[in-house]
Amino acid sequence: MKLYSxxxxxxxxxxxxxxxxxxxxxxxxxVHLLNNGGEQFSEHYHRLNPQHRLPALQxxxxxxxxxxxxxxxxxxxxxxxxxxxxxxxxxxAWVRSLAQLIGCDIHPLNNLRVLRYLSDWGEHDSDQNxxxxxxxxxxxxxxxxxxxxxxxxxxxxxxxxxxxxSVSMADLLLIPQLYNAHRYELxxxxxxxxxxxxxxxxxxxxxxxxxxxxxxxxx
Amino acid sequence: MKLYSxxxxxxxxxxxxxxxxxxxxxxxxxVHLLNNGGEQFSEHYHRLNPQHRLPALQxxxxxxxxxxxxxxxxxxxxxxxxxxxxxxxxxxAWVRSLAQLIGCDIHPLNNLRVLRYLSDWGEHDSDQNxxxxxxxxxxxxxxxxxxxxxxxxxxxxxxxxxxxxSVSMADLLLIPQLYNAHRYELxxxxxxxxxxxxxxxxxxxxxxxxxxxxxxxxx
Numbered sequence: 001m002k003l004y005s006x007x008x009x010x011x012x013x014x015x016x017x018x019x020x021x022x023x024x025x026x027x028x029x030x031v032h033l034l035n036n037g038g039e040q041f042s043e044h045y046h047r048l049n050p051q052h053r054l055p056a057l058q059x060x061x062x063x064x065x066x067x068x069x070x071x072x073x074x075x076x077x078x079x080x081x082x083x084x085x086x087x088x089x090x091x092x093a094w095v096r097s098l099a100q101l102i103g104c105d106i107h108p109l110n111n112l113r114v115l116r117y118l119s120d121w122g123e124h125d126s127d128q129n130x131x132x133x134x135x136x137x138x139x140x141x142x143x144x145x146x147x148x149x150x151x152x153x154x155x156x157x158x159x160x161x162x163x164x165x166s167v168s169m170a171d172l173l174l175i176p177q178l179y180n181a182h183r184y185e186l187x188x189x190x191x192x193x194x195x196x197x198x199x200x201x202x203x204x205x206x207x208x209x210x211x212x213x214x215x216x217x218x219x
Numbered sequence: 220m221k222l223y224s225x226x227x228x229x230x231x232x233x234x235x236x237x238x239x240x241x242x243x244x245x246x247x248x249x250v251h252l253l254n255n256g257g258e259q260f261s262e263h264y265h266r267l268n269p270q271h272r273l274p275a276l277q278x279x280x281x282x283x284x285x286x287x288x289x290x291x292x293x294x295x296x297x298x299x300x301x302x303x304x305x306x307x308x309x310x311x312a313w314v315r316s317l318a319q320l321i322g323c324d325i326h327p328l329n330n331l332r333v334l335r336y337l338s339d340w341g342e343h344d345s346d347q348n349x350x351x352x353x354x355x356x357x358x359x360x361x362x363x364x365x366x367x368x369x370x371x372x373x374x375x376x377x378x379x380x381x382x383x384x385s386v387s388m389a390d391l392l393l394i395p396q397l398y399n400a401h402r403y404e405l406x407x408x409x410x411x412x413x414x415x416x417x418x419x420x421x422x423x424x425x426x427x428x429x430x431x432x433x434x435x436x437x438x
Contacts, residue, residue, distance in 0.1 A: 050368075051366065067319040073312065094284070096289035104327050107323070108323050109328065114328065132340075135336070
C-alpha cells in the first residue's frame with residue numbers, strides 16, 4: 001500500500017498510527033502542501049484524489065481511498081488486530097462520536113485551506129489566524145474532555161486511553177490534535193485527563209513512529 | 220427512541236432520513252437553536268450532550284448518541300434493512316469517504332456557531348457570511364461531483380443514487396446540503412448529476428418526510 005502523506009498533516013498522522021498499530025507495510029509518499037504552490041494540486045495527485053487533500057491510501061489493486069476516518073475504518077475492517085472499535089453497536093457509536101468530534105468539529109476549521117482563505121479574503125494577519133486556530137481547538141478539546149467526563153461508566157470512560165485500556169479510533173484522532181495544541185502553545189492545564197491519555201499513547205511505538213518529527217519529509 | 224432535532228439542522232435531517240428508511244418509530248423533540256439564546260445550551264440539553272450540538276439520539280435505556288454519522292452507522296449496524304453501506308470493505312470506505320467529504324469538509328465550516336463567530340469576531344455582515352457559506356458549499360459540492368465522476372466503475376458511480384441504484388449513507392449526507400444550496404441560491408447548473416440524485420431521493424417517502432418543511436417545529 002502507498003500512503004500519500006505530509007509530515008504535519010493531522011489527518012495523515014491519524015492514518016500513520018493506524019497502519020503502525022496494524023503492523024502493515026506501506027510505502028510513504030510525501031506530498032508537500034506548501035512547496036510548488038502545493039503538490040496536492042499537481043496533475044498526478046489530482047488523478048488520485050480530485051479533492052486535493054491528504055491523506056490518500058492507494059491499495060494493491062491501484063484503487064485509492066480518501067478521508068482519514070474512512071481509511072481507518074477500512075483498515076480496521078480488513079485487518080482485525082488490534083481492533084480500533086469496540087464490539088457493541090453502542091460502544092462503536094461512542095468511539096465514532098469522539099472521533100468525529102475532532103474530525104468534524106475541530107480539524108476542518110483549522111485546516112490549511114481555511115486559514116489561507118481567512119487570510120486572503122478577510123485580510124487576517126497571522127496573529128488573527130492563530131487566534132482563530134486556538135479558539136476552535138481549545139473549545140473542541142474542552143468539549144471532548146466533557147464528553148469523557150460525562151460518559152456512562154460502561155462506556156469505559158476511565159482507563160489509560162480514551163476508551164478504557166485499549167487504544168481506539170478516538171485516540172488516533174485525539175493525539176494529532178494535541179500535537180497541534182502544543183505547537184500553538186495552548187494552555188492544557190485544565191485538561192489533565194487528555195494529557196494523561198497522550199502520555200500513554202506516545203509511550204507506544206506505533207504512535208511514536210507516526211509522529212510528524214519521525215517522518216522522512218519532516219523539516 | 221428520542222431524536223433531539225431542529226427542522227433546519229442538516230445533521231438532524233440526515234438522521235431523520237436514516238430513521239425513516241429503517242422504518243423506526245421515534246419521538247421527535249425539537250431544540251430551537253435560536254430561541255432563548257439557543258435551547259441547545261439549556262441545562263437539560265447539556266446533560267444529554269455537553270457539546271451542545273444537534274442531533275442527539277436517546278436510546279431506550281437512556282444512553283445518548285451524538286454526531287450524526289456515528290448515529291447513522293449505529294442505526295445501520297442495529298437495524299440491517301435497508302443497508303446504508305455496501306458489503307465490501309472497499310465499497311464501505313468509498314461511501315464513508317463521500318459522506319465525510321460533506322460531513323467534514325463542507326458542513327462544519329458553515330455551521331451556525333461558525334457563522335456567529337465570524338460575525339462577532341471578524342465583524343462580518345450577513346452578506347460576507349453568505350459569501351463564506353456559498354464558497355465552501357460550492358467548492359465541496361464540486362469536489363463531491365468530481366469524486367463521483369472519477370470513481371472506478373465497480374464502485375457504482377453510475378445509477379440513480381450516489382452509489383448505484385441503492386440509497387447509501389452518501390445520499391443521506393448529500394441531500395441536506397443540496398437543501399442548503401437551494402436556500403442560498405447556489406447555481407447548481409454545472410452539477411446536473413447531483414440534481415438528478417436529489418430528484419430520485421426526494422421521490423422517496425423517507426426523504427420527503429425528513430425534509431425541514433415537514434417537521435413539526437418548521438416555521
